[in-house]
Amino acid sequence: MFKIGCVPYLNAKPLIEGLEGVVLLPPSRLTAPLESGRLDVGLVSAVEVFRHDWAYVPGIAVASPGKTDSVRLHHRVPLRRVRRVALDRNSRTSNVLARILLEGRHGLRPRYTVRDPSRGISFRDVDAVLTIGDASFRPGRAPFVDLGTAWKEFTGLPFVYAVWAFRRGHPGARRMGRALREAKALGLSRLEEIARREAARLGLPRAFCRRYLTECITYDLGPEERAGLRLFERRARALSPPAIP
Secondary structure (H helix, E strand, O other): OOOEEEOOOHHHHHHOOOOOOOEEOOHHHOHHHHHHOOOOEEEEEHHHHHHHOOEEOOEEEEEEOOOOOOEEEEEOOOHHHOOEEEEEOOOOHHHHHHHHHHHHHOOOOOEEEEEOHHHOOOOOOOOEEEEEHHHHHOOOOOOEEEHHHHHHHHHOOOEEEEEEEEOOOOOOHHHHHHHHHHHHHHHHHOHHHHHHHHHHHHOOOHHHHHHHHHHHOEEEEOHHHHHHHHHHHHHHHHOOOOOOO
16 A cells, blocks of 8 residues: 555645545645655645656646635735745745745745744734645635736746655556546545535535635646646746755
């Protein structure tokens, strides 16, 4: 049996439908066990694939064609006046995406710190706060930028947040790929059931969860997604200092 690691968020649930024994961790905590071999495959932040030169399962991703709803930059001052940003310690890809948009699109040069907003957003000592995953669904009073929308407006391409990654040369790569494609197919056939189940877990309306899973998130890694992934890598490497060493 393969050791599988996955993020615990709503957007990943269709990819692990029917799988047993999946280890659920924030994306930033999946890297070390995958690197050490304690996990065979993990749904990791896209930026980690570039950093570690890992292979990934073809055709599967957590991506967004535009509006994401779960990757948000909340700001208490107008965006042009943002000087201090609290990034989310749970995600590296979204942190890099925030930098690309703030620095590359808006020409800002803010100072960054890292926090865990999973228990609530605090603007103490910062002008903007990044949230990812289920934490973004909490109601708040501050305006926010949806980073999926901003990326699509900036590049015209979808954004890929995560892929199923594994170490190159893994002897079980084909079998893992087959099992994960079967789980994806099962999950996509059960989206209504997953939306109902997760709505109860998160305390959200079922209609919201259904819309999120069917409109905001896509699970294919096709030509457009691969083009977006390549552009993301180029822009991440072009940051100063580079987000990908």
